[in-house]
Amino acid sequence: MARAVSETHGEILAAAARRFAVTGYRGTSLQDIAREVGCSKATVLYHFANKEALLAELMAPAIGVLRDLDDQLTGKTGAAAQEVAAQGFVDLAVRFRREIAVLRGEFPELLCQPAFAHIQQISDRLRDALAGHSDRPGARIAALVLLAGISEACAEFADIPDDELRAALLALVRRAVEPVDAP
Amino acid sequence: MARAVSETHGEILAAAARRFAVTGYRGTSLQDIAREVGCSKATVLYHFANKEALLAELMAPAIGVLRDLDDQLTGKTGAAAQEVAAQGFVDLAVRFRREIAVLRGEFPELLCQPAFAHIQQISDRLRDALAGHSDRPGARIAALVLLAGISEACAEFADIPDDELRAALLALVRRAVEPVDAP
């Protein structure tokens, strides 16, 4: 019955990704995941310290890319910041569609967990950049709606090829973002 | 200790609206609501048959307006449908900011409950209308992102006056929607 380490570990991770994306983090029990893998709940907790650690390992790649994008944003202002933020976030959203779907509406509470302490600040900076660092309400509203909308919606486009979805989202963002004042 | 019917009933409804908007439907227990009102959990269940009935009564006004919007949409096509959908949904989102926040990410599961059986079809038609009934992927993607983004984001603008928020969102939607082909 005993399989190689990496095998079961990876299967649990994959099953969790599938379930979380459909029923959310809180809406998925360890029992659900174990059932999908075909093992016991105790086995899930043998491979992962707790439910939160499972989520953290699942989100790690996406968070790494988000961090990289945050680094690219430092120093950029105005239209340049908007363009980098738009391209970077759209690409991230398309590549990590399923991981982002996990956050469905549970973003605020999930961010309270220590493993995701910095994400809130990063997404705030991303929103600021997409607004061209403008403090006009219209610009800030547009940036927030776009980021939230793409996060929320991209999971529903599982059947659309990556590059087609990326092009459509990028075109949308460029149309929708409030242009910064000409210097 | 016993208060008039409408008083406690209304207080429970208001407390539920506040708590649901912050921690979501599933994330809020009947105990939480009772604590906020200052009564027992049994009292909450005396005034409402169950948790779902409490949610249904809370959402009823917003659902009524959504139904009205759906009626206005019948027969409209192209740019006319887009404009009615944009104005109608932005207005609804602004007026019912808190009610919509309740749905935070729990939309899919909440729709399974019998009280919200028709909402899925209505929101599908709304998305179609906002896309100008076009079947181009770009138009459908833009419509979905805008609807999801506004739903998700409008709860965070509690400090912005209704008319200012409405104007900003409407301008955003008009910029962002993919224009329908000229005839």
Next chain:
DNA sequence: TCAGGATCTGACCGATCGGTCAGGCATGCT
């Protein structure tokens, strides 16, 4: 005055949650 309905509550229920623990069972090293 008193019966009866409306309002409210503490105690309780079964189900499910995340998590713990002792032990079973292979495998591989000495």
Next chain:
DNA sequence: AGCATGCCTGACCGATCGGTCAGATCCTGA
């Protein structure tokens, strides 16, 4: 052969969930 180690499991734990119920308390009208 004997032992250690990694993998896995059933049984169990306390907490919390939505919901039920019998009864206490209050208000009102006859």
